[in-house]
Amino acid sequence: MLTHPKHWLLPLLLFTSVPGFAESVGEELARSALKRTEFSVVYDGSYRVIPYPGGDVPANLGVCTDVVIRAYRGVGIDLQQRVHEDMLAHFDLYPSRRLWGLRKPDTNIDHRRVPNLQRFFERHGTVLAVTSNPDDYQTGDIVTWKLPRNLPHIGIVIGQKSGSSGIPLIVHNIGRGPEVEDGLFAYSITGHYRYPPDQGGVM
Numbered sequence: 001m002l003t004h005p006k007h008w009l010l011p012l013l014l015f016t017s018v019p020g021f022a023e024s025v026g027e028e029l030a031r032s033a034l035k036r037t038e039f040s041v042v043y044d045g046s047y048r049v050i051p052y053p054g055g056d057v058p059a060n061l062g063v064c065t066d067v068v069i070r071a072y073r074g075v076g077i078d079l080q081q082r083v084h085e086d087m088l089a090h091f092d093l094y095p096s097r098r099l100w101g102l103r104k105p106d107t108n109i110d111h112r113r114v115p116n117l118q119r120f121f122e123r124h125g126t127v128l129a130v131t132s133n134p135d136d137y138q139t140g141d142i143v144t145w146k147l148p149r150n151l152p153h154i155g156i157v158i159g160q161k162s163g164s165s166g167i168p169l170i171v172h173n174i175g176r177g178p179e180v181e182d183g184l185f186a187y188s189i190t191g192h193y194r195y196p197p198d199q200g201g202v203m
Contacts, residue, residue: 026140032074033171053081114152125195144191
């Protein structure tokens with residue numbers, strides 16, 4: 001069920017905009033993800049040469065991973081650089097050779113691939129249980145799915161719940177551009193992460 005963010009998110013946006021309000025990393029990330037829904041983006045995963053670090057494809061283009069990358073950039077975390085640095089040191093721990101036949105890291109595309117982000121979050125974040133309990137998914141959590149035709153997908157949990165199901169809403173791009181949707185349990189979940197983790201494993 002697609003949920004339009006303009007109306008029911010207003011209380012959240014106003015509340016978290018109050019000066020001095022102490023946000024967790026997860027709340028900051030969720031707000032950054034929500035900001036992505038204000039942009040019109042054509043779903044396009046074409047290989048493109050981009051700058052490094054801080055590189056991005058054109059703002060009007062992107063796929064599911066670009067929502068995550070841009071949301072993290074909004075809180076000062078450059079996944080392009082962090083993934084690349086880890087792959088430089090531990091290339092064989094990533095699936096690039098097995099899945100795409102690559103022999104070395106590629107700053108243009110590595111961070112834009114769901115399996116690489118999964119491996120990075122496994123190595124440097126908190127790996128959380130995959131369950132069917134909505135309460136286990138907190139604001140700012142990263143979730144990956146397996147779509148039909150065995151396609152990997154990724155999105156971010158935000159701090160609001162569906163009025164009809166009570167399930168936490170997500171921000172993702174499944175082909176229509178960045179949007180808020182009641183889609184957490186719409187597909188088979190393959191990963192549940194929190195990054196960066198704190199001492200207690202909770203953002």
